[in-house]
Amino acid sequence: MTQSLITPTQTPLLGLSLSELTEWVQQQGQPAYRGKQLYQWIYQKGAKSLADITVFSKQWREEIKHFPIGRSAIHYRSVAPDKTVKYLLQLSDGNIIETVGIPSHKRLTVCVSSQVGCPMACDFCATGKGGFTRNLEAHEIIDQVLTVQEDFERRVSHIVFMGMGEPLLNTKNVLAAVKSLNQDVGIGQRCITISTVGIRDRIRQLAEHKLQVTLAVSLHASNQRLREHLIPSAKSYPLGDLIADCREYVNLTKRRISFEYVMLTGFNDLPDHAKELAKNLRGFQCHVNLIPYNPISEVDYQRPTGEDINAFVNALEEKHIAVSVRYSRGLETDAACGQLRASRGMGLWPVR
Numbered sequence: 001m002t003q004s005l006i007t008p009t010q011t012p013l014l015g016l017s018l019s020e021l022t023e024w025v026q027q028q029g030q031p032a033y034r035g036k037q038l039y040q041w042i043y044q045k046g047a048k049s050l051a052d053i054t055v056f057s058k059q060w061r062e063e064i065k066h067f068p069i070g071r072s073a074i075h076y077r078s079v080a081p082d083k084t085v086k087y088l089l090q091l092s093d094g095n096i097i098e099t100v101g102i103p104s105h106k107r108l109t110v111c112v113s114s115q116v117g118c119p120m121a122c123d124f125c126a127t128g129k130g131g132f133t134r135n136l137e138a139h140e141i142i143d144q145v146l147t148v149q150e151d152f153e154r155r156v157s158h159i160v161f162m163g164m165g166e167p168l169l170n171t172k173n174v175l176a177a178v179k180s181l182n183q184d185v186g187i188g189q190r191c192i193t194i195s196t197v198g199i200r201d202r203i204r205q206l207a208e209h210k211l212q213v214t215l216a217v218s219l220h221a222s223n224q225r226l227r228e229h230l231i232p233s234a235k236s237y238p239l240g241d242l243i244a245d246c247r248e249y250v251n252l253t254k255r256r257i258s259f260e261y262v263m264l265t266g267f268n269d270l271p272d273h274a275k276e277l278a279k280n281l282r283g284f285q286c287h288v289n290l291i292p293y294n295p296i297s298e299v300d301y302q303r304p305t306g307e308d309i310n311a312f313v314n315a316l317e318e319k320h321i322a323v324s325v326r327y328s329r330g331l332e333t334d335a336a337c338g339q340l341r342a343s344r345g346m347g348l349w350p351v352r
Contacts, residue, residue, distance in 0.1 A: 012070025115165025
């Protein structure tokens with residue numbers, strides 16, 4: 001038998017294109033049409049292992065069963081009253097990541113993780129409090145989307161990279177996953193959002209790929225002093241530099257940027273903060289997503305009142321800044337924005 005493209009210790013099959021899978025089956029001594037069958041079973045039928053692919057002969061399935069497809073196991077599943085589902089997925093090395101499926105009448109959105117943990121340590125975020133373990137591989141990102149799609153038994157329509165981790169610290173694997181999710185799973189790039197807290201030079205690098213995805217920048221503050229309090233990396237990547245890079249991104253891609261802004265009572269939610277924010281964002285194509293704070297146990301920030309939120313919105317609109325308020329789903333199961341965290345003790349939790 002000829003040397004295969006991968007071995008069990010190399011990258012799993014999930015994430016490979018039709019042509020790559022066709023080459024793989026041929027190098028296993030099989031006819032080319034087996035590549036299309038393999039492709040369909042991985043991306044459409046949800047095969048978890050090569051032994052599941054019944055169109056292959058029993059003998060060949062036995063020969064190749066040790067090659068991994070790259071699917072995770074659902075370690076824990078919880079459903080919020082609004083039907084949002086949080087999944088804890090166990091990876092092949094035993095690490096746990098979180099994924100959230102967010103259904104509505106017309107959409108099924110998946111909030112995917114890009115890292116095990118997160119190194120950014122944002123003060124209000126549960127994931128950042130848990131530390132960082134490693135980057136996710138492309139197949140581990142794609143798997144999250146397939147898992148949600150299979151569990152809901154309906155097509156995923158939108159993907160947001162707003163789960164655990166900083167996507168632009170894992171650019172190579174995130175871009176590979178986006179390519180496969182677009183070309184193999186069939187999700188339009190305009191339905192994919194990549195969120196970042198802002199990593200120096202990475203926004204420009206992303207712009208050079210000329211993708212049609214939406215870039216969401218987690219700003220969370222109207223000035224440098226406040227941002228440094230919330231986001232440690234802001235000290236080495238000042239707000240002025242970040243905004244300048246965002247302006248360049250818009251010029252290069254012709255795509256509007258979304259700015260995420262978590263509202264914290266008495267800290268960054270006053271009308272004066274809104275006016276300061278509007279001044280920073282004046283003059284280029286953008287949109288502000290206001291996110292009322294979702295509580296976590298480690299810090300004592302408070303969620304703003306509806307009156308304070310409306311005052312902030314009005315102050316931005318008076319300065320002609322496009323703005324909306326995103327009320328997070330899944331609060332009851334700690335699946336909302338800023339709440340994602342995989343506890344080290346979750347080995348005791350059952351799948352349900």
